[in-house]
Amino acid sequence: GNSVTQMEGPVTLSEEAFLTINCTYTATGYPSLFWYVQYPGEGLQLLLKATKADDKGSNKGFEATYRKETTSFHLEKGSVQVSDSAVYFCALSGGNTPLVFGKGTRLSVIA
Amino acid sequence: EAGVTQFPSHSVIEKGQTVTLRCDPISGHDNLYWYRRVMGKEIKFLLHFVKESKQDESGMPNNRFLAERTGGTYSTLKVQPAELEDSGVYFCASSQVHQHYGYTFGSGTRLTVV
Numbered sequence: 001g002n003s004v005t006q007m008e009g010p011v012t013l014s015e016e017a018f019l020t021i022n023c024t025y026t027a028t029g030y031p032s033l034f035w036y037v038q039y040p041g042e043g044l045q046l047l048l049k050a051t052k053a054d055d056k057g058s059n060k061g062f063e064a065t066y067r068k069e070t071t072s073f074h075l076e077k078g079s080v081q082v083s084d085s086a087v088y089f090c091a092l093s094g095g096n097t098p099l100v101f102g103k104g105t106r107l108s109v110i111a
Numbered sequence: 112e113a114g115v116t117q118f119p120s121h122s123v124i125e126k127g128q129t130v131t132l133r134c135d136p137i138s139g140h141d142n143l144y145w146y147r148r149v150m151g152k153e154i155k156f157l158l159h160f161v162k163e164s165k166q167d168e169s170g171m172p173n174n175r176f177l178a179e180r181t182g183g184t185y186s187t188l189k190v191q192p193a194e195l196e197d198s199g200v201y202f203c204a205s206s207q208v209h210q211h212y213g214y215t216f217g218s219g220t221r222l223t224v225v
Contacts, residue, residue: 004153036216043115044154044202044216089154098144098156098167099214 023090136205
């Protein structure tokens with residue numbers, strides 16, 4: 001079945017540091033890939049998505065590229081801010097199937 | 112537009128008791144989903160409603176869980192009787208069309224069974 005593996009946290013970075021959160025997946029066919037973010041006290045928000053191989057999703061300075069050859073969708077940001085502190089979830093969907101999530105990675109950014 | 116609303120935000124109950132979680136989707140969204148995150152683990156799908164009908168309930172863990180969506184508006188998820196392993200965060204999401212473009216999620220209900 002479909003599954004998502006993302007790096008365990010927590011991740012603690014200083015402001016303006018470079019961020020990478022690794023995500024790999026297992027799926028049949030051609031899934032769509034997502035990153036969701038949960039800020040403290042809030043619900044899950046879609047951060048970015050990619051629906052086919054080599055697509056790059058981007059939003060709020062975050063980027064992730066759909067790499068079919070390595071079955072990966074790593075999240076990156078060049079310069080993190082304190083306001084980026086949150087839990088980040090990688091997820092996939094195989095069309096009409098429910099979203100499958102990774103375990104989440106907690107990011108703390110310190111000033 | 113108002114988002115997806117869930118309540119209560121937190122609930123602490125004793126093992127064996129009953130708890131009912133409620134989700135109010137975005138008005139006009141026919142699709143409503145329940146997900147659950149058990150501590151430290153993945154967010155897992157529970158079930159999917161289209162209007163008042165259960166489209167997919169393959170993720171419901173056992174018959175102690177009962178979800179309803181009378182009238183196709185808000186939904187309730189009842190756990191009866193609750194067990195310790197039911198503790199976690201229960202998320203609800205809604206969408207206008209069943210799609211994988213990203214649903215709108217609520218803030219979740221944190222359930223603690225002691």
